[in-house]
Amino acid sequence: MAFGADELRVLRRALAIALHPTPLPDEDVQDCLRLAGAVDEAVSEAGRLRAFLLADLARYRDALPGSVTGYLELLQDAVAAGYDPRPDDLAALRALRGRPVAAALLQRCQVLAERSVRARLAGRSAAVTAPAPRGRLLALPGGRAAEREPERPKAPAAPGRPQTPGERPMPKPSEVFPPRRRPVPPPGERAAG
Template sequence: MPTPYGYCGGMAFSADELRVLRRALAAALQPTTVPVQECLRLSEELDEAARESGRLRDFLFADLARYRDALPGSVHGYLGRLQEALAAGHVPGPDDLGALRVLRSVNAGPAERDRRTALLRRCEQAAERSARARLRALPGGRLADEPERPPAPKPAPQPAPKPPQPGPAGPQPSRRGRPVPTPGEVFPPRRRPSPPPAARTA
């Protein structure tokens, strides 16, 4: 079954995308100015080609899953769909990797076994690249083979503030500069009353 994709520089393009790209290249190489309406129409066709490409990829990935579910009877169809899906940007998951490991020696001669082994290696590398990209996208993520960053130096401890020293004891001067009176000056001693005259006569 022929694939609906064309290949250019390792990228897959549908027939509509190739047609739009040819028109865009032709418009870019024209020495005269391209009309505005032509640019708008070309932009709309590019958007539609991108949507169609997404629909084709979704169909291809769903078709791959159907062939994978029908294994091992659909081994040849599955391997073909897997190669097309890889060219369209499919990232192999555990299901694909597990199926390829089982299929390496199922109804396969030496040449076919080598071809399936090479396809398995290709899928493992694609899955590993995808995992590395996800690690790079995480905050603070680093690859397993990258050197570990040294921890940031801790700031030196600051000395504790000294407690305030008490001032010299003693009477505090008044606000106006006069000395503070003593208790004896504020409260003079009371004199004992003298006995009445009658008591002195007796």
């Protein structure tokens, strides 16, 4: 997750206030609430993106052997991001081990699968899990909000749309993650055509 300059400024102020509580202007409270909302949205977007990538990986695996290049790339990316290879992945890689990339990936995935099994047998879960959803930040201690009655919460804006005119919109996954570049096969492996 990357923060912009304005978001870092708000985060820095919030941390300073947490260390040295002082009364806050309403603008600072609103900035902190907007930042908390943006972080919550980024976490949920990351979960949606992970689910999409895992479904994409399953589609490529089901379309083997025709989708071998795309499947190997997706599996490499997933393993690098902490994906625990499943038995279906190991079986697919065994069938493709005639390719050097698949053979190397099979070795790596076997080591990861073995670690995962040992961890489960030891009573630990090696699977990567999403963090538990945190409670919404409703108020900060101190500031003007503590001096008066709490305001009614406003209805949240639609996802991807700015809440205020000066706030920038939520980026799309295609804007955050650059397109994947396909490796160019060596000249000896290209098909004549």
